[in-house]
Amino acid sequence: MNDTERTGSLPLPTIRRYPLYLREIKAMISRGDLHVSSAALAETLDLDPVLTRKDLAMAGVPGKPRRGYPAQELENAINRALGWDSVTDAVLVGAGSLGQALLGYAGFEEHNISLAVAFDSDPAKISLTFHGVKVRPMADLPRLVKRLRIKIGILTVPSSAAQACADALVAAGIVAIWNFTAVQLVVPQGVIVQNVDLAQSLAVLSHAISSQGQA
């Protein structure tokens, strides 16, 4: 997905910046601020003030001249725009080291994502609980995902199992996959895949260091 594409009703770069604004707005509210100016937000986050003004305007809360936006209303509007204003259920497939870690990721609770259950093919992991989430056998996936009407599937399985697990999730009714595997998943139209490939990110870092060493 490149930065000129849109998902849903907002431009992708705006969606990516919304969590940054949210954190700052929350910090301002907790310091007792009742209003937030786009100029102050832009300065704190080292962003172009024109960009920030446009981003905030898209949240649909009218600002007041010289005072800025009502802080709490703006926080609520951004949460609503991101779908973080109501609880969305998710499951995780692959309770290995990365999967176990993600089950403890504080961002899920913070953003109203509720992890209902995890699945794994390793019999030794079944019935274990990580960060309060129980691991179930893969065979239970279709039934449980359907019954609980789960929307999000988080994929942290080995590459070799990635496509098959994605297929199982989609067949069970999942509409969005957070893909931590290196596999470019093939999914039907309408299913959203968001990729987080740590090896690709690490490659950029390693290459830059090794090039420095040669210079």
Added chain:
Amino acid sequence: MNDTERTGSLPLPTIRRYPLYLREIKAMISRGDLHVSSAALAETLDLDPVLTRKDLAMAGVPGKPRRGYPAQELENAINRALGWDSVTDAVLVGAGSLGQALLGYAGFEEHNISLAVAFDSDPAKISLTFHGVKVRPMADLPRLVKRLRIKIGILTVPSSAAQACADALVAAGIVAIWNFTAVQLVVPQGVIVQNVDLAQSLAVLSHAISSQGQA
């Protein structure tokens, strides 16, 4: 960093695709293949064959007409281009749930990144060992990072501590930061920052689902 930028000697999109090729080439070698064709790689990975041909050419291994590239030489060349052909030492700062998980990330060993030590400010975590890596107090960071000539710092601390920890890493001689916090770090020129913001990624997913619901 956008896709037209370069880090080091290769274009960024090429660097990002190299780990994908590597996995496929390794799989082909383990199946007994002696040669790899760019067309076959492109097809397996669902990439533009012209793009893949250019990417592989940049690795500097001459291909043979009709046979393709010698597989093992190509694997070695890509590893060399990414700086994954020799061991690079890294430290992790912030041994919370995400930090502990990353300590168990198999990609480090696979790509010759050796995690020497982790640091945390929580006295309860000091001297604990996660996935074979010992946690040390923050006060030891400057001395240890300098003495061990560490190149990479992995940052998994809360946002409020991120810039101060980055400053400490840079002061101790770190040249590259893998930043898992949401903070846009300010670092001196020459220090590389690679950001992995899970909340930004999750925002794209959540927004897409909530927009679908409205449609």
